[in-house]
């Protein structure tokens with residue numbers, strides 16, 4: 453059994469990653485120790501800066517993950533500010549901003565960037581995307597964050613209507629995770 457630390461405060465992310473990695477005999481240990489998330493235009497910059505800050509504090513290989521959701525009708529908002537928007541106006545506020553916007557213009561993309569770092573100085577990024585749309589109302593009780601309002605392309609249900617395994621097969625995080633798995637098995 454191999455162990456990797458996951459530097460996150462988000463138990464929903466942790467659960468998704470553990471669900472995918474534990475059958476591969478990889479023990480994902482949560483470290484909720486915080487790290488500076490700089491105000492940057494891209495998730496990649498946020499992840500890279502986080503790794504550099506953590507490398508000196510964590511004496512074991514670790515991962516972190518940054519997610520953004522980019523909504524067409526809002527010119528990419530909330531993008532990298534997804535956590536702030538979730539905590540402030542929340543899903544109801546976001547749905548309100550989209551009042552009167554038709555389904556074609558509710559297109560959105562979730563992006564996930566995993567960063568891998570280790571005390572020896574390696575940094576690797578793994579990126580995954582999931583296209584879909586923002587629904588007209590909250591639906592479903594599973595998952596976390598924006599899951600009740602995000603419907604992946606080709607599906608009728610939100611992420612919050614899916615099991616963790618099902619979400620992992622098509623989500624931004626699930627896709628980035630597959631790349632991380634290939635790297636870990638090299």
Ligand code: ITT
Nearest residue numbers: 459460461462517518519534535538596597598599
């Ligand atoms: P960390 O400690 O790992 O940074 P966080 O919750 O701050 O956790 P992010 O900044 O990456 O994570 O997430 C931005 C927001 O997007 C935040 O409100 C999350 O709840 C939400 N989010 C992230 N991944 C999601 C997913 O798969 N489905 C729905 N919402 C998600």
